[in-house]
Amino acid sequence: MLSAIQPTSTWYLVIAAVLFGIGTLGVMVRRNPLVMFMCIELMLNAVNLTFVTLSKSMADINGQVAVFFVMVVAAAEVVVGLGIIVSIMRRRTGATADDLSALKG
Amino acid sequence: MELIVFVLAAAMVLGGAIGVITRSNPVHAALSLVLTLFGVAVMFVSHEAHFLAAVQVIVYAGAIVVLFLFVIMLLGVDRTEDISIEPITAQRPLAAIVGLGVSGIVIAAIISSRSALSVTGDGIDQTTVEAADANIRQLARSIFSNNVFAFEVTSVLLLVAVIGTVLMARRIKLREAGK
Known part of the structure; x- marks a missing residue:
């Protein structure tokens, strides 16, 4: 009887929405720039999951193409972002996101 | 069977995500991120997006998380962050309201538009080819x-x-x- 229940697209979309909410919460709450970056990855993955789910339910491969490009851009973004974090941390060790107000004019 | 896979993958995704935002040690947060990424890869497989599932494991779990761990080691920031203090007054309740609000709005939109989920797009149809490598062929063609x-x-x-x-x-x- 349990096997009669099939998870529909809506279930996956709800999981993706909850994952996006958790990622948003993490970016707003955590102060370690590395962990904030990981939370941005969580949000990107939530969007990817939504794309793939809709690609399946609408029988359209273009959703998976979009996910492919999102992954490439996410990889480039992580490389540049971690480079910036490394060069900030070299200057001021153990900086949190709150300490980076040097640009505040 | 599909239900069991979904429940396990959802537990991996949400458990890992909660681990990322609650573990005070950044190394533990990165390992929780791996758990979430594998859960998402399992969901990709259950949607027959095999190429993307492989790329997810190779690029995200294999490259991006390793990059995170390298930076953590390089900078020596693996010291535990004190997450019990709250530097800005009422930051966490406000953040929780915004996070729950975002999730709630999106879930409400999904549930109210359930009937539109079966509309077929005008891209390359996924259901026509039955070969074992159909997913990769269609993706490459597009x-x-x-x-x-x-x-x-x-x-x-x-x-x-x-x-x-x-x-x-x-x-x-x-x-x-x-x-």
Whole structure:
């Protein structure tokens, strides 16, 4: 009887929405720039999951193409972002996101 | 069977995500991120997006998280962050309201538009080919025909990112050499 229940697209979309909410919460709450970056990855993955789910339910491969490009851009973004974090941390060790107000004019 | 896979994958995804935002040690947060990424890869497989599932494991779990761990080691920031203090007054309740609000609005939109989920798009139809490598064939056909310009621009983006990062990391050495 349990096997009669099939998870529909809506279930996956709800999981993706909850994952996006958790990622948003993490970016707003955590102060370690590395962990904030990981939370941005969580949000990107939530969007990817939504794309793939809709690609399946609408029988359209273009959703998976979009996910492919999102992954490439996410990889480039992580490389540049971690480079910036490394060069900030070299200057001021153990900086949190709150300490980076040097640009505040 | 599908239900069991879904429940396990959802537990991996949500448990890992909660681990990322609650573990005070960044190494533990990165390992929780791996759990979430594997859960998402399992969901990709259950949607028959086999190529993307493989790329998810290789690129995200294999490259991006390793990069995170390298930076954590390099900077020595693996000291535990004190997450019990709250530097800005009422930050966490407000953040919880915004996070729950975002999730709630999206879930409400999904549930109210359930009937539109079966509308077929005008892209390449996924259901026509029954071969074992149908997913990769269709993906490649779409990328290298309809989206070939975006694909080329992506390669330029990767090149720019690599060169920019190398320049950014080398700047201090160059300045010392100039003195």
